[in-house]
Every structure is written in C-alpha cells, then in structure tokens.
Amino acid sequence: MTTSGAEGILERVHEGVERAGEGDVIAFAAIVRDHQSMVFSIAYHFLRDRGLAEEMGQEVFLELHRNFRSIESPAHLVFWLRKVVVRRCIDQARRRAFWPKLRLDEVPEPAVAARESDPMLSRALARLVASLPEKPRMVVILRFQEDLDPADIAELLDMPVATVKSHLQRALAILREKLARTVGEIAI
Amino acid sequence: MKTLTAFFLAAAACYPQALDLKHLERLAGKAAESTNVTLDGALLQLGAKFLSAEKPDEARVKKLVAGLKAIYVKSFEFDKEGEYSEADIASVRNQLHAPEWSKIVDVRSRKGGDNAEIFIKTGGKDIGGLVIIASEPKELTIVNIVGRIDLDELSDLGGNFGIPKMEFQRTPKPPSKDDE
Amino acid sequence: MSYLEEDLKAALRRVEAPEDFAQRVLARAASPEARPASWWKELGRLLRPPRVQWVALSVIASVLIPVAGTEYRKQRQVRIEGEMAKDRLVFAMRFAGVKLHHTQQKVLGLTQTDNRL
Numbered sequence: 001m002t003t004s005g006a007e008g009i010l011e012r013v014h015e016g017v018e019r020a021g022e023g024d025v026i027a028f029a030a031i032v033r034d035h036q037s038m039v040f041s042i043a044y045h046f047l048r049d050r051g052l053a054e055e056m057g058q059e060v061f062l063e064l065h066r067n068f069r070s071i072e073s074p075a076h077l078v079f080w081l082r083k084v085v086v087r088r089c090i091d092q093a094r095r096r097a098f099w100p101k102l103r104l105d106e107v108p109e110p111a112v113a114a115r116e117s118d119p120m121l122s123r124a125l126a127r128l129v130a131s132l133p134e135k136p137r138m139v140v141i142l143r144f145q146e147d148l149d150p151a152d153i154a155e156l157l158d159m160p161v162a163t164v165k166s167h168l169q170r171a172l173a174i175l176r177e178k179l180a181r182t183v184g185e186i187a188i
Numbered sequence: 189m190k191t192l193t194a195f196f197l198a199a200a201a202c203y204p205q206a207l208d209l210k211h212l213e214r215l216a217g218k219a220a221e222s223t224n225v226t227l228d229g230a231l232l233q234l235g236a237k238f239l240s241a242e243k244p245d246e247a248r249v250k251k252l253v254a255g256l257k258a259i260y261v262k263s264f265e266f267d268k269e270g271e272y273s274e275a276d277i278a279s280v281r282n283q284l285h286a287p288e289w290s291k292i293v294d295v296r297s298r299k300g301g302d303n304a305e306i307f308i309k310t311g312g313k314d315i316g317g318l319v320i321i322a323s324e325p326k327e328l329t330i331v332n333i334v335g336r337i338d339l340d341e342l343s344d345l346g347g348n349f350g351i352p353k354m355e356f357q358r359t360p361k362p363p364s365k366d367d368e
Numbered sequence: 369m370s371y372l373e374e375d376l377k378a379a380l381r382r383v384e385a386p387e388d389f390a391q392r393v394l395a396r397a398a399s400p401e402a403r404p405a406s407w408w409k410e411l412g413r414l415l416r417p418p419r420v421q422w423v424a425l426s427v428i429a430s431v432l433i434p435v436a437g438t439e440y441r442k443q444r445q446v447r448i449e450g451e452m453a454k455d456r457l458v459f460a461m462r463f464a465g466v467k468l469h470h471t472q473q474k475v476l477g478l479t480q481t482d483n484r485l
Contacts, residue, residue: 025394025398028394028397029390029394032389032390032393032394033390036385036389036390036393037382037383037384037385038382039385040383040384040385040386040389041380041381041382041383044383045380045383054385054386054389057385057389057393058389058392058393058396061393061397062396062397065397094455094459095451095452095455095456095459121375121379122375122378122379123379125375125376125379125380129376129379135221140376140380144373144376144377144379144380145377145381145382147377159220160220160267162267163220172373175372175376176372179372223463225456225459225460225463227453227456227457227460231453231456232453232457234449234450234453234454235453235454235455235456235457236454236457237450238450238451238453238454239457239458245458246454246458249457249458249461249462252461253457253461259457259460259461259464261460261463261464263463293471293472293475295471295474295475297474302474304467304470304471304474306468306471318464320464320467320468320471322467322470322471329467331463331467333464339468342461342464342465342468343465343469343472344465344469345461345462345465345469346462346464346465346466346467346468346469346470
C-alpha cells in the first residue's frame with residue numbers, strides 16, 4: 001500500500017468518526033462493520049459462548065453509540081472498544097464464577113471457521129485458553145489475537161507491565177503442559 | 189451536576205454505619221488485583237429480589253441478606269510487601285471506637301504477618317453490623333456489612349466456597365527473563 | 369516465536385461476527401430505550417476512579433430504571449441489571465463468608481494450641 005493510499009484511508013476513517021459523532025447513521029454503521037470482528041472475537045474467545053459474545057458485542061457498540069462524542073481519533077476508537085469489551089468480559093466472567101462452568105464441548109463452533117493450520121489443535125487450544133483464570137486469559141487473547149505488546153495490554157487491563165508479563169509467562173507454561181496432555185488424548 | 193452531587197451525597201448519608209473507606213482507593217493504583225463491591229439501598233434490594241429461593245446456594249444468601257442494608261468490600265492484592273501501611277488500617281479501626289462497636293476477634297500472627305480483626309455492632313439482641321479487617325503482607329481486605337447479620341450462617345457460607353480465585357497460585361518468580 | 373505461540377495466534381485468530389450483527393446494533397441504537405441518559409453516564413465516569421471496579425453506575429442505573437411497564441425491552445433491561453446486582457451480592461456475601469470462616473479457623477487453631485499447652 002502506498003503512503004498516499006494509507007493516508008487517504010486514514011482520512012476517510014477520520015471523517016467517518018467525525019460524522020458518526022455528529023449522528024451520521026451510515027458512518028456509525030461502517031464503524032460497527034469495521035470493528036465488529038475484533039470486538040466479537042475478543043468476547044467469543046474469552047467467553048466461549050457465541051450467544052453471550054454477540055450480546056456483549058452489541059452492548060459494547062451501543063455504549064459506543066452513547067459515548068461517541070468522547071472519541072478523539074480512530075486510534076482512540078480502537079483503544080476504547082478494546083477497553084470496554086475487556087472490562088465487560090471480565091465482569092461477566094466474575095458473574096459466572098459461581099455458576100457451574102458450561103462444558104466447553106457444548107459450546108457451538110463459530111459460524112465461519114478461522115483459517116487454522118490444524119483445526120483440532122486450534123480448537124483444543126482455544127478451549128484451554130478459555131479455562132484459564134480471567135486476567136491471564138484476557139492477556140493471552142490480547143497478545144495473540146490482537147497482537148498487542150505488554151505495555152498496551154497493561155494499559156487496557158490497568159495493571160503493571162510486569163504483571164502482564166508474569167501472567168503471559170505462567171499462562172504459556174500452563175497451556176504447554178495441558179496441551180501436551182490434550183494432544184496426547186487427541187492422538188489416541 | 190449539582191443535583192447529581194447532592195443525590196450522591198444524600199445516598200451516602202443514608203448509612204451512617206457505613207465506614208469511610210475512600211482513603212483506601214489510592215491503593216488500587218498499586219494493587220495487582222483489586223476488588224471493590226458497593227451494594228446498598230435500591231441496588232441491594234434489586235439484587236436480593238433476583239435471588240432464587242429454589243436454588244440452594246442462592247436461597248442461603250437470600251436468607252442471609254434479608255436484614256441487610258448495605259455491604260461494602262474492598263480487597264487489594266499486591267505484587268510485593270509494604271504497599272499499604274498500618275496507618276491505612278488504623279484509619280479504619282479509628283472509626284470503630286464508638287461504644288456500640290465491639291472487637292470480638294483479634295488474631296495476630298508474628299510469623300506470616302496474617303492478621304485479622306472482627307468487629308460487631310450491637311443493637312439490642314441483634315448484630316447490627318460487621319467489620320472484618322484481614323491483612324497479610326501482600327493483601328488487605330476490609331468488609332463492612334451494615335444491618336442484621338447472622339455470623340454463623342455467614343461463616344458457613346464461606347466454609348463451603350473458596351474466593352473465586354482470579355490468579356494462579358503464587359509461586360516465587362523465576363530469574364528475570366523476557367519472554368517477548 | 370515458539371510453536372505454541374504460533375498455534376495460539378492461529379487458534380485465537382479473529383472470527384467473523386454474525387452476518388446481521390451490525391443491523392441489530394443499529395436497530396437497538398435507534399430504539400427509544402437506547403437514547404442516552406448521558407447525565408448519569410457522566411456521573412458514573414466521575415465516580416469511577418481508575419483501576420477500581422465500581423458498581424456506582426449500576427447503582428444509579430438500577431435506581432433510575434423503571435421496573436413497571438410491560439414492554440419487553442424495559443423488562444429485559446431490568447432483568448439484566450437485576451442479575452448483575454444479584455451476582456455482585458452473591459460474590460460479596462461469599463467473599464465476606466470466606467474471610468470470616470478463615471478467621472474463625474485461625475482462632476480455633478490458636479485455641480487448640482492453648483488447650484494443648
């Protein structure tokens with residue numbers, strides 16, 4: 001992509017943000033479509049419940065609709081969306097903490113399969129991630145789904161960078177160990 | 189905005205038995221994990237209304253909260269020791285000097301530094317309030333319950349459940365290594 | 369990047385939201401109930417210090433949300449807020465119960481030590 005092409009897109013996105021802030025429905029709809037995958041995916045990978053993820057995604061965008069005037073830029077928009085969906089997911093997980101865990105094999109698969117190198121392995125991994133405690137779970141999702149670095153994750157989760165790294169390190173160790181056992185079962 | 193401020197101040201003034209824990213809010217900035225629950229007035233009633241008498245767990249809670257007016261929980265977990273001071277705890281304790289408050293438990297552990305104090309507020313034959321101050325080197329918890337509460341039933345509730353742990357078991361950190 | 373990290377990237381790749389997701393968001397945004405009661409949101413923002421979980425916004429919302437009425441969306445909103453409040457209440461009571469129970473166990477442990485002495 002050429003520099004001028006990228007700048008042109010950025011300018012159009014800027015205009016879209018401004019227009020959406022002024023109540024332009026079409027502009028807002030475009031913003032929803034541009035970012036719905038990110039928001040839905042974070043919620044889905046965290047909650048492993050498609051219906052709940054959709055509900056949560058809608059709530060995030062409705063909150064955006066109510067607060068659009070406070071969005072300063074496209075970058076701020078992305079940060080804002082991530083922050084809100086992260087907060088809602090963690091709140092939701094805490095509400096569910098006392099309820100019997102939904103058996104992960106009861107969770108329906110996504111309507112559109114992600115491109116996967118090994119579907120069974122990916123499914124197993126996604127389930128293992130969903131079994132992590134909520135903060136490490138969200139750290140892993142933000143790191144590997146959104147490709148964020150620890151400083152960005154720390155800002156979203158309101159925690160020190162060192163804690164993010166610690167969560168990541170421990171989560172990977174646990175996933176490695178659990179995966180070795182799970183894959184062993186799949187292989188049988 | 190003035191109307192809103194007045195509304196909030198009025199709401200806060202409804203429960204004089206509630207402790208002033210605002211000074212602890214700055215600890216959230218230092219905490220690796222913080223838990224803050226404020227349930228009073230209409231919100232408490234709303235929550236209680238949705239408790240099911242048919243589900244055993246919720247039925248127990250429903251029975252427990254029947255006489256409650258408010259519950260406040262502030263809990264902080266830190267990555268290292270020394271993030272809160274004795275003064276933080278003293279300013280909570282200082283609010284419990286009134287004659288209607290009695291300290292019924294005071295556990296001090298010289299070894300691990302795990303301390304716990306329990307205060308109850310008596311009003312006639314019923315307990316009208318409860319404060320738990322639990323402090324460990326890397327954790328500080330204050331629980332303030334306003335209203336009629338049955339201590340035995342509350343303790344039984346806690347005996348069957350762990351706190352939903354949002355963290356791995358704490359282990360010594362390995363030598364610093366950047367995994368990025 | 370290790371194999372595990374590569375596999376995690378693959379496993380956690382973004383998935384598509386349902387096809388009519390945007391339409392449903394817009395439909396809800398256009399409904400009267402979605403109009404912002406922005407002054408109470410402002411209060412919520414003011415009351416929410418950073419890095420602390422607050423239920424202040426829920427307090428205001430639950431006081432203000434009308435419970436009466438037969439419209440589905442109003443009832444649904446109440447149900448959602450009520451469930452949230454219930455969950456917070458259960459959490460808080462259990463949290464308090466655990467702390468109380470642990471303290472009692474400590475006291476019992478000390479009492480037994482005293483008896484042995």
